Amino acid sequence: MKTIINNKEITIPDELREGRLVEYIRNVLNLTGAKNACDMGACGACAILINNKPAKICHSLIKDVENAEVLTIEGMANPDGTLHPLQQAFVDYGAIQCGFCTPGMVLTAHAFLLENQKPTRNQIRKALQGNLCRCTGYQQIIDAIEAASVHYLKQ
Ligand code: FES
Numbered sequence: 001m002k003t004i005i006n007n008k009e010i011t012i013p014d015e016l017r018e019g020r021l022v023e024y025i026r027n028v029l030n031l032t033g034a035k036n037a038c039d040m041g042a043c044g045a046c047a048i049l050i051n052n053k054p055a056k057i058c059h060s061l062i063k064d065v066e067n068a069e070v071l072t073i074e075g076m077a078n079p080d081g082t083l084h085p086l087q088q089a090f091v092d093y094g095a096i097q098c099g100f101c102t103p104g105m106v107l108t109a110h111a112f113l114l115e116n117q118k119p120t121r122n123q124i125r126k127a128l129q130g131n132l133c134r135c136t137g138y139q140q141i142i143d144a145i146e147a148a149s150v151h152y153l154k155q
């Protein structure tokens, strides 16, 4: 089967179709931003984007991304290696402490901002309600996303 991960077409042997997606992404592709944390769909640490929609993949199978476009945090930076403006905003606003939730937060926020370029703080909070952060208290995360939203107006 074929899939596209971070703009690269990948061919995955058909016998792996029933395997766990999060393990394949982390252990085979070495894209370790997505975390397998709660393993019950509750925390969002495993979130990636599948066809630009956030997906918690701790219970997903490899076949779930057949012919799909997948974005992981490793594919967010600009081609020249500089951070995407949303990633940079997380840095600038101190929205990262331990960093465990950050890949899932950034990707979920990215999908949201692609659809909502002028969000209210409440809309941002709602969009992130499936992503838990044990460190930051969320305010800096909301600040970062609000600040980064202007970059999406130009896209
Ligand atoms: S590890 Fe998937 S939601 Fe927590």
Ligand code: FES
Binding pocket: 095, 096, 097, 098, 099, 100, 101, 102, 132, 133, 134, 135, 136
């Ligand atoms: S920064 Fe530690 S869980 Fe969010």
